[in-house]
Amino acid sequence: MSAEFVPLALIMFAFTYPSRAVGLLAPAIDRLPRPVLDYLQLVGPAVLTALAAVDVMVGVDNGETVLTIGLPWLSVGVCLLLVAWRRNLFIGLAAAVLIAIVGRAAGLG
């Protein structure tokens, strides 16, 4: 069984642990400039939506990146609306998967 990505896990640990530990081991971290803290707070939403959008909207065709339009747009859009409405990730995920299964069974691709 492959362990190819174990070093990647260690790299991620190396880049994550400091942010988890710095406040507990060096409490003065809360004195970082306000704009820095504000920026850090906004990184999460930006990275996550960038990942989702690129995954759904961008495909590769003959080595070229192209805009793709398809069923995943609907799946992810419905998930977005449901999570925003119900504050429940599982309902959103279940709906997204269900739409994909039914849509593909119906030949929507």
Next chain:
Amino acid sequence: MADPAAPDAAPLELPEARRKLALDGLGIIVSAVGFGFVYGLAARTDAGFSPIDVMAMSVFAFGGAAQFAAVGYVASGVPWIVIGLLTGLLNARHILYSAALAPYFRGTGIGQRAVAAHVLTDESFALSIVHFRRLGRFDAFGYWFAAIGVTFIPWFFATLAGALLGEAIVDPERLGIDVIFPAAMIGLAVGLISGRRELVAAVVGAAVGVGVSLAVSTTVGVIAGGVIGPAVGLLVPKQEARETAPLGSEASADRYQMPHTIVERPVVEATDEDSEGGR
């Protein structure tokens, strides 16, 4: 130590506070098991992680959003060192959590704080900060219960189960598994949006990510979206941001209580006597 943040709250007795912590934890366990399973499945089918890789991720990286994001990075061919940097950025919010918890850990040993830091996640922060405020002081058992019992153990075994099952799935698209990753990313992003600034950062991050991906590559697109989105979000004036629950605050803990875990606030019936002698 006395609660440094809520001098007027009437603290609960330890057994009652722990009972509430356990109840709150049930929702997190359900969430961790379900989401962890989905992660293991996605990691296996989308990025080709083996069960050993998934276990290593859950032990060393131990962060749902970061682990999920890494699946996308690997699938997009992002270099590992860049994945490390992006993971650091994505997890930078933990600075706020650890800073918020630091006053409660004052007086504990450095070894305990160092280990506690590794298992500090959105969920363990949410549970423990509420627990400490209910109690009005630090409770080591409460923290380890939240971080290890409620979060780490269910997450670890669920991700492993997902990876093991993922190996047996031949056609992930037919089962809709390919949409789990983007749907989970967007759902997690919704959980982090509490004001106009986050919303702008999220929308700009997505738009820049797609635009740059089409113009250059998906690798550069994801990085550009994650870096430029927050910068544009900061341009939203604070008065218009309406941030109701900045990260690192007790109120922000609520956003991680999906699905539908209710965090009950301690009933505040503070009188002058309570305030003076309650702790």
